[in-house]
Amino acid sequence: MTYREFYEYGKQKLQAAGIAEAALDARLLLEYICRTDRNELIVHGDRERSDLEEAFYKTVIGKRASRIPLQYITGEQEFMGLSFRVNEHTLIPRQDTEILVEEAMCHLSDGMRILDMCTGSGCILLSLLQYSNECEGVGIDLSGEALKVARENAERLQIDATFLEGDLFSPFEKNASGNGEAETLEPDRTAHRLFDMIVSNPPYIETAVIDTLMPEVREHEPLCALDGREDGLYFYRRIAAEAPCYMRRGAYLIFEIGCDQGDAVVSLMQAAGFAQIEVFKDYAGLDRVVCGVKE
Numbered sequence: 001m002t003y004r005e006f007y008e009y010g011k012q013k014l015q016a017a018g019i020a021e022a023a024l025d026a027r028l029l030l031e032y033i034c035r036t037d038r039n040e041l042i043v044h045g046d047r048e049r050s051d052l053e054e055a056f057y058k059t060v061i062g063k064r065a066s067r068i069p070l071q072y073i074t075g076e077q078e079f080m081g082l083s084f085r086v087n088e089h090t091l092i093p094r095q096d097t098e099i100l101v102e103e104a105m106c107h108l109s110d111g112m113r114i115l116d117m118c119t120g121s122g123c124i125l126l127s128l129l130q131y132s133n134e135c136e137g138v139g140i141d142l143s144g145e146a147l148k149v150a151r152e153n154a155e156r157l158q159i160d161a162t163f164l165e166g167d168l169f170s171p172f173e174k175n176a177s178g179n180g181e182a183e184t185l186e187p188d189r190t191a192h193r194l195f196d197m198i199v200s201n202p203p204y205i206e207t208a209v210i211d212t213l214m215p216e217v218r219e220h221e222p223l224c225a226l227d228g229r230e231d232g233l234y235f236y237r238r239i240a241a242e243a244p245c246y247m248r249r250g251a252y253l254i255f256e257i258g259c260d261q262g263d264a265v266v267s268l269m270q271a272a273g274f275a276q277i278e279v280f281k282d283y284a285g286l287d288r289v290v291c292g293v294k295e
Ligand code: GLN
Pocket: 091, 092, 093, 094, 097, 118, 119, 120, 121, 122, 123, 124, 201, 202, 203, 204, 224, 225, 226
């Protein structure tokens, strides 16, 4: 089969499976299998390809037709101009999340200490570290499998970061005097200083809504990275309440939120004593990020 025949085959299979971006995904998977780029179809579309490539291409088209997200097949997603490894243990980085990173960058200075709560693939933390100088970064996630991916991403991008496994702030402990200074449990000793910034894109979808999501998300992305419990606000509630113990005065707490959660998350942050709380919109004009300062 020629390259173009591969492409037509893939496009038709994905269309028949009801994949929205059938043509695009057929082309991207072809480029992934044949290690080509978009010029190949235009310039060398009539070239015969090997039987091995045909077999591999048919396999990945079959996977995509079964609604496995493209990024889990190719194993990567671009975010903030960087390439991140992803797998079924990590959420696929979303373009909307770049709004969170950009807002965080506005408040980031050299040498700051950043905590990324629910770090997943590490895309937020590693982007912030990549585009700043001498900052120190800690990422926490409940999923050890996700942290393997985050550590691989740090290594590939040659960025120093510390990744800790645990339920929100559990890898740290408050010191006995109760004065709000954070101390860390062994074996990690990196958290005895307070953070200058905490960023988080926690799971925020209401449990009842998860069934209505597209199959790619519902059946293939990790449920624990999506499910924000009954009202979707479980993690904001806990993080907003616990974060101040780990932040210096004037430090920023910056959340990504679901588009209908702005008022609720602002209230939670007010109740936790945060000041200068602001909501920022995404490119679709929807509420996407909430930022506040510890007084
Ligand atoms: N912080 C990661 C991301 O934004 C993971 C988020 C999550 O698991 N909810 O992609």
